[in-house]
Amino acid sequence: MDQILGQVLRNAVWERLDMLSELAQRADAPSLVSVARSELPRLTEGWRAMLLAHEPDERGDCPTCSTRWHRCKAPCPVWQVAHEHLVAGGLAPQQDPKRRRPAPAQARSAAPSAAETTGRHALVRTPAPRRALA
Structure with a gap:
């Protein structure tokens, strides 16, 4: 049920x-002004x-991206993406947004991908799963 809700x-x-x-x-232009006033805030x-949620803690780790076994130092990938898109703008290499976006819902296969079931998306790079220590 959580997977279905997450996909929706x-x-x-x-x-x-x-x-x-x-x-x-x-x-x-008038429509753009109207949309900007409602959507930008x-x-x-x-x-x-x-x-x-990704502000560094007192140790300089991102509490959201860190796990019990792997600490993620700030700036985490979320802050890096925020800087790239909100500050660097035209200075950062641009990826075609259509390549980053998943297919429309009606064109998707019935079985969700691993990224869809874990909530990962194209804008946030998450660390690879860690192998258990033997």
């Missing part, structure tokens, strides 16, 4: 991002909430 959540987020990208590319609050 991820699909809804990807569809919303697709819709906003489409509006940015095709909408007329929501997007900035979303970034702030996500980055707050």
